[in-house]
Amino acid sequence: MSLLSTRINLDAISHNVHKLKELVGPDVRLMxxxxxxxxxxxxEKVAPVMLxxxxxxxxxxTVDEAVALRSMGIDAPLVAWMWEPEQDLSDALSSNIVIGVPSLQHAQVLVDIEVPVKVAIKVETGMHRNGVDRAQWAEVFALLNDAPHIEVTGLMSHLACADEPDNPHTDVQAEEFRAAIAQAREAGLECPINHLANSPATLTRPDLHFDQVRVGLACYGLEPVAGLDHELQPAMTWAANIINVKPIKKGESSCYGLTWTAPADGYLAVLPVGYADGLPRSIQGSLQVTIGGKSYPHVGRVSMDQIVIDLGDNPFGVRADDEAIIFGEGGHSATELADAAGTINYEIICRPTGRTKRIYEGGIDL
Ligand SMILES: Cc1ncc(COP(=O)(O)O)c(C=O)c1O
Structure with a gap:
């Protein structure tokens, strides 16, 4: 038994990836x-299911993440786009990983190494985070084209506002991306595999699928755009077993700073989860957990290891050892929690850490 766990439903991931593959069709590669x-x-568990x-x-x-996948026995095509120019790339270079090139400096490093490598040139199209600026496209394209040991698989870029389907910036970036592909081809690069679309663009902009899409969030069953429903299945549930139920009297206050005072005689449930486990301290006032299908508010400060839940007069007889769903199946969704906490569902699913144990469900036919 685990006090605090994320249950990961591998069948949900399989379902989502099937759906996405169906959606992009046979001519577009699904990353x-x-x-x-x-x-x-x-x-380690999720990658084989996706494949x-x-x-x-x-x-x-990071390229280190890709190298780690190889050491887990994954032999599928891999792309990694973050590395520093001074980094030792020998493991990556011997692991057949497509390496992203986000600057002239990065390009020069790969040219100088003189070891055969496949690359994807990451071009700046309007996010202004990490990509080759337009002013240096020509130089980078020529440099990589002239290096016989380098195979350019294509161009990639990342969209800043695809989760706002009406935002015209996505079309501005797409135009810039098309211009980059045209320029690269004029420079002699074939660029057979170009990719721009993340989850929101994959789901809402089929015209931007190019040769490959790069889908993260949707694989895990969450919608990247509020209000859409692509019949995805959320794969993660974060649950805690109640470690204590204790009475509190009207007027007594609870947890550090005594920021919450009981409005009436009642009961508190103590959950073994805190900010050391990834629950943000700032979530005070936003979190509702679900116990036996009923929703209850978290009250008071988030401690390092514990929070308390207001059971009121405990009409449903909640007891120690009962399970509380922080988000996921049987409780509020990660998206609902994100909305309440003023963040995004991406952040919520990356949160569980510390003493949280992962428990896998499904995927038994692997
Ligand atoms: C370069 C790049 N491509 C694709 C993705 C996947 O994005 P999403 O999870 O929205 O599908 C990410 C994640 O942020 C990314 O950094």
Missing amino acids: CVVKADAYGHGV KAGADVLGCA
């Missing part, structure tokens, strides 16, 4: 993004 330990779902369900490629942020 499932598994950075940050598969958005907190555990990449079996139709992922053509896996995407990592």
Whole structure:
């Protein structure tokens, strides 16, 4: 038994990846993004499920994440787009990983190393975070085209506002991306695999799928755009077992700073989760947990290891050992919690850490 756990439903991930593959069709390659330990779902278990369900490629942020996937026995195509120019790339170079090139300096490093490598050139199209600026496109394209040991698989770029479907900036970026592809081809690069779309663009902008899409959040069953429903199944549930139920009297206050005072005689449930486990202290006032299908408010400060839940007069007889759902199946969704807490569902699913144990469900036919 675990006091605090994330239950990861591998069948939900399989379902979502199948759906996404169906949505993009046979001519577009589906990259499932598994950075940050598969958005907190555990990449070692999740990656094989995604590949079996139709992922053509896996995407990592850091090259170290991609190298780790190889050491887990994953032999599928991998792309990784974050590395520092001074980094030792030998493991990545011997692991057949497509490496993202976000600057002239990065390009020069790969040219100088003289080891065969496949790259995706990450071009700046309007997010202004990490990509080759337009002023240096020509130089980078020529440099990589002239290096016989470098194979440019194509261009990639990232959208800043795809989660706001009406935002015209997405079209501005798409135009810029098309211009970059045209310029790269004029420079002699074939660029067979170009990719721009993240989850929101994959779901809402089929015209921006290009040759490959890079989907993260939707694989884990969450909608990146409020109000849409693509019949995805959320894969993660964060649950805590109640460690104590105790009475509190009207006028007594609870937890650090005594910021909450009982309005009437009642009961508190103590949950073994705190900010050391990834529950933000700032969530005070926003969190409702679900116990036996009923929703109860968290009250008082979040401590390092504990929070308390106001059971009122405990009409349903909640007891120690009962399970409280922080988010997920049987409780409020990660999106509802994110909305209440003023953040995004991406952050919520990456939160559980510390003493949280992962428990996997489904995926038994693997
Ligand atoms: C470069 C890049 N591509 C794709 C993704 C996947 O985004 P999403 O989770 O919205 O699908 C990310 C994640 O932020 C990313 O950084």
